[in-house]
Amino acid sequence: MSGRIKTLSDMLKKGEISSAELTRRYISRIEKINPLLNAYVLKTFDEAIRGAEYADALIKQGKAGALTGIPFALKDNICTDGIETTCCSHMLEGFKPYYDATVWQKLKSVGAVLLGKTNMDEFAMGSSSETSYYGAPKNPVNLSKVTGGSSGGSAAAVKADIAAYSLGSDTGGSVRQPASFCGAVGFKPTYGAVSRYGLIAYASSLDQIGPLADSVEDAAIIYDAIRGQDRRDSTSCPTADGVTKLDGDVKGLKIGVPEEFFSEGVDEEVKKSIEAAICLYERAGAKIKKVKFPAMKVALSVYYILCCAEASSNLGRYDGIRYGFRAKDYGDIDEMIVKTRTLGFGKEVKRRIMLGTYVLSSGYYDAYYKKACLLRERITAEFDEIFKDCDVLLTPVAPTTAFDIGGRSASSVQAYLADVCTVPVNIARLPAISLPCAVTKEGLPVGLQIIGRRFDDGRVLSSAYFFEREACVKVPLCKEVQL
Secondary structure (H helix, E strand, O other), X not given: OOOHHHHHHHHHHOOOOOHHHHHHHHHHHHHHHHHHHOOEEEEOHHHHHHHHHHHHHHHXXXXXXXXXXXXXXXXXXXXXXXXOOOXXXXXXXXXXXXXXXXXXXXXXXXXXXXXXXXXXXXXXXXXXXXXXXXXXXXXXXXXXXXXXXXXXXXXXXXXXXXXXXXXXXXXXXXXXXXXXXXXXXXXXXXXXXXXXXXXXXXXXXXXXXXXXXXXXXXXXXXXXXXXXXXXXXXXXXXXXXXXXXXXXXXXXXXXXXXHHHHOOOOOXXXXXXXXXXXXXXXXOOXXXXXXXXXXXXXXXHHHHHHHHHHHHHHHHHXXXXXXXXXXXXXXXHHHHHHHHHHHHOOHHHHHHHHHHHHHHOOOOHHHHHHHHHHHHHHHHHHHHHHOOOOOEEEXXXXXXXXOXXXXXXXXXXXXXXXXXXXXXXXXXXXXXXXXXXXXXXXXXXXXXEEEEOOOOHHHHHHHHXXXXXXXXXXXXXXXXXXX
């Protein structure tokens, strides 16, 4: 069964539909469904029509690629020249970058069609997209549930088919967790495999752009289009050959199952769904091995110390002087900066800036930040040791399925625990994917996470393709979105 991108690309190349017509159909669907979902915070329909006309010209010239003419969406922290990019924050309201992010530049050059910018947690800080200045997006599977975060609008748009695919960013699970909650596929590439140039930074050593898609095959196609070294991003690296041809052969594949990912706090229905998925791999000839990952107990603490410290540094540039929001009615420049940052940032962003400033301050740097950096190396070393005997690891994406909107707003700690299964991957800079593996009795999707070695992205995608092909899990949309 072909993914959405392959199906649409074939239709375009055969002349069954033009990109302009396809784009207008997506625009019509967005206008009907987005008021329900709040998945888009900015619609770029004029840009989309121009892009579709350019794509149709490429198709007529026989120069079409896999993504030519296909409408998609970008998370609102990926820079677009002349198009507002706000990180869903009051601080950047009205900000229009003067350059394109590398990923958008690459997609634009092959004739991809940009429909708009998607909703997200403010500055990507959150696990439910509820910290957005523009209000929370809603889950198209169940409108009373969160989409996950921080790429919640991207996941919702893809699942509801108001974008054929989307790009998000993953700092501690921000592509994978919303994919899990919404029943989409979310792929976090190896750190450095995709350029971060033009991605507005949250935590620079953890951030990674990745695709959200309707299928694993689609995710592989998008990854192929955006991967590669970029001289403008010193952390980007050369990547291996393309992975669009997925064989899905898992016979003899050595799969590790880290026991700590199934410990207390993981919902019983989630646990059973992942165990059933593991059994499917075993029946197909994969070799299953239980492994120990002791560093799991410190991973969440390490992550929040590192990401908040980097956020404190990265967000220091938002002072109201150079660009973005500036407070009114101030006496001097110091008061202007204080008022601007007080009014411009939301509660969660301010919380993380203060935490990051604290762990970097004199007297606490050694006790917190330096220790977290040392523990990061320990976490990475433990993964390296596990991968000596395993090809991939299978785990849950999140301890629970999507929770109620507003259900965890009272407790930051409870909200942070939603990231416990995803943050180790970012700390160790590994590739990982989330794909639907089951639907609960309540009708909510459960995500299976597959983790691989650094730059073994192709194996991760191929392993996921096997499960998608064999299990054929279908996650239905709620009736309000079924147009």
